[in-house]
Amino acid sequence: MGQYFLGVDIGSLTTKVVLVNTGSEMVARATGRSGYSGRTVAERLVTELLRERGMNKNEIAATVATGYGRVTFPADREVSEITCQARGIAHLFGDARTVIDIGGQDSKVIRLLPGGKVIDFAMNDKCAAGTGRFLEVMAQALELRVEDLGELAAVARKHCNISSFCTVFAESEVISHVSAGAPKADIVAGVCDAVAARVATMTSRTGLEPEVVFTGGVARNSGVVNALAKQLGCPLQVPGEPEITAALGAALFARGIIGD
Amino acid sequence: MATKRRYLPLASTRHLEKMMTKYYALSRYHRLWGKPLKRPLAWITSGAPVELLRAFNIHPVYPENYGAICGTRRVSTDLCQVAEAAGYSQDLCSYARSHIGSILRPDLAPMGGLPKPPDMLVCCTNICGTVLKWYEALARIFNVPLLVLDTPFLPGDLTAHARQYVLEQLKEMVTALERLTGRPLNRDELNRQLARSSETIRLWKEIRQLCRATPSPLNAPDLFIHMAPIVTLRGTRQAVDYYRRLKDEVKQRVQQGQGAVEGEKIRLVWDNIAIWYQIFGFFKMFSQQGACFVTDTYSGGWVMELSPGDPLESMAATYTEIFLNRSPEFRARQMIELIQDYKADGFVMHSNRSCKPYSLVQEVIRRRVMQQTGVPGLVVEADMTDQRVYAEEPIRNRVQAFLETVGGL
Ligand code: SF4
Numbered sequence: 001m002g003q004y005f006l007g008v009d010i011g012s013l014t015t016k017v018v019l020v021n022t023g024s025e026m027v028a029r030a031t032g033r034s035g036y037s038g039r040t041v042a043e044r045l046v047t048e049l050l051r052e053r054g055m056n057k058n059e060i061a062a063t064v065a066t067g068y069g070r071v072t073f074p075a076d077r078e079v080s081e082i083t084c085q086a087r088g089i090a091h092l093f094g095d096a097r098t099v100i101d102i103g104g105q106d107s108k109v110i111r112l113l114p115g116g117k118v119i120d121f122a123m124n125d126k127c128a129a130g131t132g133r134f135l136e137v138m139a140q141a142l143e144l145r146v147e148d149l150g151e152l153a154a155v156a157r158k159h160c161n162i163s164s165f166c167t168v169f170a171e172s173e174v175i176s177h178v179s180a181g182a183p184k185a186d187i188v189a190g191v192c193d194a195v196a197a198r199v200a201t202m203t204s205r206t207g208l209e210p211e212v213v214f215t216g217g218v219a220r221n222s223g224v225v226n227a228l229a230k231q232l233g234c235p236l237q238v239p240g241e242p243e244i245t246a247a248l249g250a251a252l253f254a255r256g257i258i259g260d
Numbered sequence: 261m262a263t264k265r266r267y268l269p270l271a272s273t274r275h276l277e278k279m280m281t282k283y284y285a286l287s288r289y290h291r292l293w294g295k296p297l298k299r300p301l302a303w304i305t306s307g308a309p310v311e312l313l314r315a316f317n318i319h320p321v322y323p324e325n326y327g328a329i330c331g332t333r334r335v336s337t338d339l340c341q342v343a344e345a346a347g348y349s350q351d352l353c354s355y356a357r358s359h360i361g362s363i364l365r366p367d368l369a370p371m372g373g374l375p376k377p378p379d380m381l382v383c384c385t386n387i388c389g390t391v392l393k394w395y396e397a398l399a400r401i402f403n404v405p406l407l408v409l410d411t412p413f414l415p416g417d418l419t420a421h422a423r424q425y426v427l428e429q430l431k432e433m434v435t436a437l438e439r440l441t442g443r444p445l446n447r448d449e450l451n452r453q454l455a456r457s458s459e460t461i462r463l464w465k466e467i468r469q470l471c472r473a474t475p476s477p478l479n480a481p482d483l484f485i486h487m488a489p490i491v492t493l494r495g496t497r498q499a500v501d502y503y504r505r506l507k508d509e510v511k512q513r514v515q516q517g518q519g520a521v522e523g524e525k526i527r528l529v530w531d532n533i534a535i536w537y538q539i540f541g542f543f544k545m546f547s548q549q550g551a552c553f554v555t556d557t558y559s560g561g562w563v564m565e566l567s568p569g570d571p572l573e574s575m576a577a578t579y580t581e582i583f584l585n586r587s588p589e590f591r592a593r594q595m596i597e598l599i600q601d602y603k604a605d606g607f608v609m610h611s612n613r614s615c616k617p618y619s620l621v622q623e624v625i626r627r628r629v630m631q632q633t634g635v636p637g638l639v640v641e642a643d644m645t646d647q648r649v650y651a652e653e654p655i656r657n658r659v660q661a662f663l664e665t666v667g668g669l
Contacts, residue, residue, distance in 0.1 A: 068653060068657070079664065079669065080657055080660040080661035080664055081657075081661075082657075082661035082664075083661055083664045083665070083669065106654075117665075118661070118664070118665045119636065119665070120630065120636060121661060121665075122639075123654070123657075123658060125641045125651075125654070205623055205627075253669070256669075
């Protein structure tokens, strides 16, 4: 019988895998670009992870898959990333009552009870506004790396206004700011504000109760973290590795399949 | 885990199909019998006082019901595009766009479109303001008389003043119909029509109430399919006979403890118009997990019991008081009552891009209902017939998360 539990989160942009032990401690994790086949990437990540630790497949007692590619991955069970996210965050932050998650093509707000039971959630609808993809497009238009947006936003003197909801139109707004001679930092600050504004609106549907935890790849972007904290008027907790929390939740569910 | 669950079909469906086919075939050949039988053709909105038209022996057809047919046959998107190319906005209700598209391109339309030209158009604003503009456009296209019944929105209860306002218009409508048909209103006939309507409505109400049973004998797709006669044939003998038959079948299911969804585990309430092009696919996501939609606000919209009293006064009140014409408080209360009466574990609201009056206030209602009942509510963004608005994966994702929330893991 295996002693480890695997959570696989195949997202639209990145794939994450997390391994926990019987004590629900995270023992390993890995991430990679989902690319064309998230399933293949996930399988590669798992193989590498096992090899690095000198483990073999049989040591994995159960697997739970989540994220957009969840149905493609052979797992014992698939669970939506909302439920997984709540579980992962409740594990890391016992006091968390609201999770704001901004991933590649989704942003969501989850309200939860202690222990991670979801009581309500809201998601962006059919639109990349307020997601990681939105930031990527804007970074590209500015010839910047997404990783550098946060630092740049911090030195903005004033924030440019990006008002279009549509990502494509917002991109042309960015381009017109560029041609009007606005400094890149100011434009980046405006882009971060725009993402934050879209997500902040969603919290009015679910309500916002502290502690508020901010997860997903975008939570690494300090520009968005600051903009969001300011707009919500409350501090945000950010996990050390904000993109893997749903995968962690999935691994914990896998752990639950076997029972305590 | 997703297990395959059997969905129980209704034997009455065969009769329903026969009856609806006959109604549409009859309508289609109206030009052959309408004139000789002195039965003019009216295009009419779903919330209009059809009993009055039937009393004048007018044959009504429903562009909205036709829109739903276009939706289930998945041709609405093409027809909408035809209307959009002609200059109608993509933000216009997709029933209106499909219908206008079917007039412009009958070759793309089921049954070649509705029989045309209509002899008159009858529009009641109790469901939305869209129908007014839609019917005005139709009146321009065909150059035929348009009769409008304007029902003021009710922020609270029906006032005497509002009732009087609608009553006056009904009287004018009678005069107009007398002029158009060349015969006086037959009050006895109107009373007969109203009595049969009441009977149809009563049966529909009883059928719906049978779904309070656990397991529920019907699921939302059943309600959506079997509501066709209450919309289009309300007040006819056939409709009464049909609902008697359906009621017997549903009652039998209850007596035998048969549920529409095998192994019913979760009971839900549906809000808003069906997603016609996904009428089975969408609900399968739920039924596979043992979730049954035991009631809804949409097909329940036709449970509008006719107020007693003078026929015109009764119609004035009944048609003004329909739920789409009422405040968010009224609609929240309605939802709360449904959840309590049907012992529901949650509710799903279709935020329908087409239907603004139905959808705009849903978020307010959702919060209030959740607060007061403690059951979770999900909002799904889609459109009743325009498939371009339906995003399969995000919807599947939300539904799964919602069912995990309601049912637990
Ligand atoms: S807007 Fe709504 S109520 Fe009005 S016709 Fe369209 S679907 Fe019906």
